Amino acid sequence: MSTGSVEVVYRGIFQKTLAKNICRGIVLAARKEGKIGTAFGRYGDSPERNGIPAKQFAVVSDTAEELEEHLARYEPDNNDVTIVVDDALCKGVESWAWYGLQPINKLLGKGGTLLVTSYQSPNKLIKTIHRKGDPYNLALIKAQASFSGLWVYKDDHTDVRLLGALAKVAPHIVSLESIVAAIAEQWKDDGKVASAKKSYDLVESGPVGADQGSDEKPFSFDLPGWTKMEEGLVIRGMSAQPQDVPGRDGGYVPTRSETFKKFSTRTMRPVINFDTCTKCTLCWLNCPDTCFDITPDGFYDANMEACCGCGVCEAVCPVSDCVTMVNEESFEDHDSQWEMWAKDKESYSAWLSEKIADKPARSHGFHHVGQYAEEIGK
Numbered sequence: 389m390s391t392g393s394v395e396v397v398y399r400g401i402f403q404k405t406l407a408k409n410i411c412r413g414i415v416l417a418a419r420k421e422g423k424i425g426t427a428f429g430r431y432g433d434s435p436e437r438n439g440i441p442a443k444q445f446a447v448v449s450d451t452a453e454e455l456e457e458h459l460a461r462y463e464p465d466n467n468d469v470t471i472v473v474d475d476a477l478c479k480g481v482e483s484w485a486w487y488g489l490q491p492i493n494k495l496l497g498k499g500g501t502l503l504v505t506s507y508q509s510p511n512k513l514i515k516t517i518h519r520k521g522d523p524y525n526l527a528l529i530k531a532q533a534s535f536s537g538l539w540v541y542k543d544d545h546t547d548v549r550l551l552g553a554l555a556k557v558a559p560h561i562v563s564l565e566s567i568v569a570a571i572a573e574q575w576k577d578d579g580k581v582a583s584a585k586k587s588y589d590l591v592e593s594g595p596v597g598a599d600q601g602s603d604e605k606p607f608s609f610d611l612p613g614w615t616k617m618e619e620g621l622v623i624r625g626m627s628a629q630p631q632d633v634p635g636r637d638g639g640y641v642p643t644r645s646e647t648f649k650k651f652s653t654r655t656m657r658p659v660i661n662f663d664t665c666t667k668c669t670l671c672w673l674n675c676p677d678t679c680f681d682i683t684p685d686g687f688y689d690a691n692m693e694a695c696c697g698c699g700v701c702e703a704v705c706p707v708s709d710c711v712t713m714v715n716e717e718s719f720e721d722h723d724s725q726w727e728m729w730a731k732d733k734e735s736y737s738a739w740l741s742e743k744i745a746d747k748p749a750r751s752h753g754f755h756h757v758g759q760y761a762e763e764i765g766k
């Protein structure tokens with residue numbers, strides 16, 4: 389008797405169909421082996437919003453009784469595999485469903501596998517993942533984050549590649565034969581079957597030690613206990629008073645939510661060239677999340693704890709290459725870009741060039757047959 393569970397962490401809306409396809413594929417494949425399974429999203433993540441981390445699960449058991457028993461605990465917290473379909477999520481996730489930042493490996497069981505789509509090296513990626521305290525495995529398939537819209541199916545084979553890789557890292561949940569049979573039945577596409585098999589062969593997996601990874605303490609909040617809760621539904625407004633920033637004299641920093649920071653929504657972030665900025669105000673006026681602090685010398689500094697990475701500032705900036713969206717995976721902190729620039733303009737310029745050079749297209753998937761093989765050099 390055994391039960392296996394898989395958690396899929398994805399970007400709300402943009403990857404909803406991708407996550408659904410993966411979980412559905414697992415359950416269909418398990419049925420080919422005479423097992424029983426179910427796939428479901430988490431109520432707390434609904435309604436989804438663009439880019440906000442969300443989760444779906446697939447649970448597979450040998451018998452209906454065992455499956456029922458397992459599902460009595462609504463959220464499987466000891467998953468065999470956690471699949472992550474955007475490697476920027478490895479820095480931690482903040483969602484509707486909890487307060488604060490949750491490490492990406494929090495619901496992964498001891499000895500389980502974190503399976504990520506990424507072009508980063510395992511060592512670089514591990515540095516961004518919070519220490520788990522238990523050993524686990526990190527498996528990578530080379531792929532970029534595959535984004536599309538609500539209900540849209542992006543046919544770039546990311547779903548079947550992940551299913552093939554899953555069969556390799558967790559054969560006790562589904563075998564490659566079952567995955568191949570389910571894909572052939574579901575999609576009736578030999579190309580997808582070939583992609584799943586190729587991914588099974590190419591997935592790279594290695595151990596991560598209990599104390600390997602980032603030692604950052606994920607931010608969290610004390611929630612009121614039952615005895616401290618107020619009557620009725622209380623929605624506190626934010627103070628209209630600007631914030632004081634220690635060491636910063638002048639400028640304007642709006643008050644922001646202390647309990648919902650939003651930065652884990654981001655898969656890209658803006659970098660700003662203050663040398664070419666004309667202080668036109670358009671980024672500040674148009675940012676939907678009030679992210680821009682006005683600096684004492686009248687520049688606009690995007691606050692990286694508040695930015696959700698929507699790209700509006702890049703789109704509205706009238707100065708060529710003054711605001712550039714860059715892969716979130718290139719950054720390790722939320723430091724103020726304006727402070728870096730004000731401190732040392734030459735170093736900032738070098739930093740800016742380096743970041744802008746590391747600007748792979750994240751959101752476009754694959755466009756032609758063979759592009760994946762070209763990109764990974766196979």
Ligand code: SF4
Nearest residue numbers: 675695696698699701
């Ligand atoms: S990407 Fe730009 S416009 Fe969008 S939230 Fe961030 S700072 Fe604001």
Ligand code: SF4
Nearest residue numbers: 665666668669671705
């Ligand atoms: S939109 Fe561009 S030029 Fe205008 S203030 Fe913002 S960064 Fe500067």
